Structures are given as C-alpha cells and as structure tokens.
Amino acid sequence: MSTLIKICGLQTEDSLDVALRHGADMVGFVFFAKSPRHVSLDCARQLGARVNGRALKVLLTVNADDALLAAAIAALDPEILQLHGQETPERIASIRARFGLPVMKALAIGSYTDLVQIPLFDAVADLLLFDAKPASSEASPGGNGVAFDWSLLRRIETRKPWLLAGGLTPSNVAGAIGKTRAHGVDVSSGVESAPGVKDVGKIAAFIEATRGSCADLQKRAS
Template identity: 70%
Template sequence: MSVLVKICGLTTEAGLDAALACGADMVGFVFFDKSPRHVSLELAATLNRRTAKRACKVLLTVDAGDATLAAAIAALDPGLLQLHGSETPERVASIRARFGLPVMKAMAIWRAEDLSDVPRFDAVADYLLFDAKPLRPMGQPGGNGEIFDWSLLELIETKKPWLLAGGLNAANVADALAQTHAQGVDVSSGVESAPGEKDRRKIAAFVSAVRRADAMFGRATQSC
C-alpha cells in the first residue's frame, strides 16, 4: 500500500470535502478546547455523517478523561484514537482496552533523548506519530508548523507503523519521506491559509506531492 496521508485539524465541511476529494487516507478532528482547530460535539456529528466511510476518521485528544473520550467517540464514530498529550504507556493501554479502538500515540521530538520511550509506546499502541516538540513551553502540542531534525529517526526501530508530522507542507514532504522512510505523513498547519482554516489548493498540492514521492519509493502501510 502507499504512504498514508492524514489531513488533521479539519473544522469545516469545505475543508473535509477537499481532503476527501484529494484522496486523504485519514482525516483528523481535534477535541481540545485550547486549539484553534477544536470542534464541538455537534460539529463532529455533522462531519462524521459527511465523511461516512470515505476515509478513516481520527479523533485527536490531549490528556482527555474517559467521559470526554466517550462523548467524542459517540459523536464522531472514529476508526482511530490519536492521543496527543502526556499520556503514559499505561494510559494508552487502558484507553485501547476500554474503548476497543486502535490508538495512535503522538510523541513530541526535539532531541535524541525524546525517543527513549519509543519501545514502551510501541508495545501498546497501534501507530506512533513523531511530531515536533513545541518551542514555547505553553504552546499547542501539535499543529505549530515546527520541524524537528528528521535524522533523529534513523535511531528508531518499531514494530508498529508510524507517521511523521511537524512543519510538513507540499514543498518539503518529498524530502521528509526520502530522509525518514515514514509509512505515513500528517499535516495540519501546512495546508492552511490561517490557523484552523484549511486551503483546498494547499491540500491538493500536499497530497499530490506525497503521491509523486510515493511513486518513486512506495511504503508498506496499513489503514484502519
């Protein structure tokens, strides 16, 4: 299968339609009220119906409690849960068992030391996602448009598939794939005209760039 493309932080029907029309494999919806990409339960239900089975719906939360997760799952009916906070491996395993859904654990990377917990999360998650650690201490956990040193990923060995995030856009995603051999890529701010406002042309350019790169070096992946 080809490199997975995830368009994250979708907040409107128009943005979702653009991602689906361009062939995104995964579409991400953020349930974190501090994010400019946060969606309400009501909007999630609307976007759920509009997505139907055309892509894997990903529910992104940040250190959410079980009640919040249950309400968001009921609204969105996701195929995958993305945990983008400081969740421990034990918490990842607990959420996976409680809700019976596959889980993707995001890890914030800036230095080699940030990869030390990869084996622990690899043992309990279905996917891993490597994102840039926020430069500001109180910054958003993702969607900041920041890039980390991709060469750090040469040090990792995982049993589970993983996606690359952090500052990706149509201009650099081919280089990112060539350097990291990631099985998937996750973009949010790189396809926006403003925080939370997805740009149809940027989405199309990003997906096209991934597919062109994939034609040169395909990757074996799995979808949810």
Template identity: 70%
Template structure:
C-alpha cells in the same frame, strides 16, 4: 507500499470535502479547546457524517478523561483515537480496553534522547506519530508548523507503523518521505490559509506530492494483513 496521508485539524465542511476529494486516507478532528482547530461535539457529528466510508476518521485528544472520550466517540464514531498529550503507556492500555478502538500515540521529538520514549509506547499503541516538540511555554502540543531534524529518525526501532508530522507542507513533503522510513505523513497547519482554516489548493498539492514522492530507501515492512480491508496492508490497525 503506498504512502498513508492524514489531513488533521479539519473543522469546516470545505476543508473536509477537499481532503476527501483528494483521497486522504485519514481525516483528523481535534477535541482540545486550546487549539484553533477544536471542534464541538455537534460540529464533529455533522462533519463525521460526511465521510461516508471514504476515509478513516481519527479523533485527537490531549490528556482527555474517559467522559470526554466517550462523548467525542459518540459524536464522531471514529476509527482511530490519536492521543497527543502526556498519556502514559498504562493510560493508553486502559483507553484501548475501555473503548475498543486502535490508538495512535504522538511522540514529540527534538533531540536523540526523545527517541527513548518509543520503547515505552510501541508495546501498547497500534501506531506511532513522530511530531516536533512544541516551543517552551506552548499551550498545545502540536499544530505549530515547527519541524525537527528528520535524521534523528534514522535510529528509530519499532515494528509499529508510524507517521511523520511537524512542519510539513507541499514544498517539503516529498523530501521528508525521501529522507525517512515513514509509512505516512500527517499535516495540519501546513495546508492552512490561517490557523484552523484549511486551503483546498494546499491540501490538493500536499496529497499529490506525498503520493508521488520517491523513496530513497524502502519504508519499514509491515506485518501481513489479516482482515478484509487489504488497503495498504494495515487492516489490523483499521486503516
């Protein structure tokens, strides 16, 4: 199975075009005003229109209400919703039912006890994302460039596909994929020249090294595809 690559926090035409040119599978747009990568509805609409079927668009929110979700969905027309806050399993089920889009749920990891959350979310989310827990007192849940002990993921038990995030960059992505069973990787600050501004050269290097990374063990198997989009065997999740 090929490695899924997601470039998140895209806020400029240069960054988005670089991610698309390098063949990113998923491109993420942040709707959270405390983030330096936050995009307005107008900017999101303009950037989203440039994707033109070359990748899957991911709308990232943090504890958003239905009004914000509806407005952001109307602007971006995403393929995926990424929920990066403290959304409960019940809230995720409601969002999936109300908006009819697959959901990727981020789970913050710092120690083994944090893995207990997985059992709550893999019943309702379509994909999981394991990210580093933010520093104490942080105003946003991700995008800090911090990593966590990948060895904790040895104990992961889920049948859902999952992405690895947190502190990844072109220098360590191959090692990360070699050490874990991740179906893919998600990067934001690790390919930036400054917060919120992506570096095309770093994006290119990251994607190339993720694609060429050797695996020390096989990634978790995925269920068989059941739709017309056979890429990566993830058609039922919209990838």
C-alpha cells in the same frame, strides 16, 4: 505500500470534501479547547457523517478523561483515537481496553534523548506519530508548524507503523518522506492560510506531492 496521508484539524465541509476527494487516507478532528482547530460535538457529528467510509476518522485529544473521550467517540464514531498529550503507556492500555478502538500515540521529538521513550509506547499503541517538541510557550502540543531534525529517525526500529508530523508542507513533504521512509505523514498547519483556517488548494497540493513522492520511491526500488 503507499505512504499514508492524514489531514488533521478539519473543521469545515469544504476542507473535508477536498481531503476526501483527493484521496486522504485519514482525516483528523481535534477535541482540545485550546486549539484553533477544536470542533464541537455537533460539528464533529456532522462532519463525521459526511466522511461516509471514504477515509479513516481520527479523533484527536490531549490528556482527555474518559467522559470527554466517551462523548467525542459518540459524536464522531472514529476508527482511531489519537492521543497527543502526556498519556502514559498504562493510560493508553486502559483507553484501548475501555473503548475498543486502535490508538495512535503522538510522541514529541527534539533530540536523541526523546527516542528512548519509543519502545515503551511501541509496545502498547497501534500506531505512533512523531511530532516536533513544542516550545514551552506553545499552548498546543501539536499543529505549531515546526519541524524537527528528521535525521533523528533514521535508525529507529518499531514494530508498529508510524507517521511523521511537524512542519510538513506541500513543498517539503517529498523530501521528508525520502529522508525518513515514514509509513505515513500528518499535516495540519502546513495546509492552512491562518491558524485553524484550511486552504483547500494546499490540501490538494500536499496530497499530490505525497503521492508523487511515493511513485518516485517505487520507481527507484524497481
């Protein structure tokens, strides 16, 4: 199976169109006011309609209550909910039951001690996402352009597929996939020219580099 590619934090038609044209599997839209990638409900509605089944729409929230989730879901009509805050396993189960959508849970990884939480979320989420643990000064829990020690993931075992995030760029994504054997990769700041400003050339290059890495791994395995 080829590596899943998620381009996150999309805010414009141009950046979305490039991601779709080059074959992104997932496109992410951020509903978090503190993020430079935050989109309004109207923007999400317009961009979501533009996807038109060409990729899975991912709605990203951070510790959102049910009212915000309901409004964002109504606007975007997503296929997946991405929870990027301090949501507990119990909260994830509640959200899945109420909204009837698959949930991807982001987990912050900084050291071996952070791996202990994985089984708890593996039991309730549909997908996992491993991101770098943000510095205490960071306003956003993700999209900070920081990588973590990928070797921490070498021995993990999960029942659910997982995506790698944090500091990925067109130039390092192939190496990241080779080291971790991640089921998917998620990029936001790594394809930007400034916080929240997507670079269409970098989006295309990231997808191309990821697909090239997949082809190389398949050749080695054959």
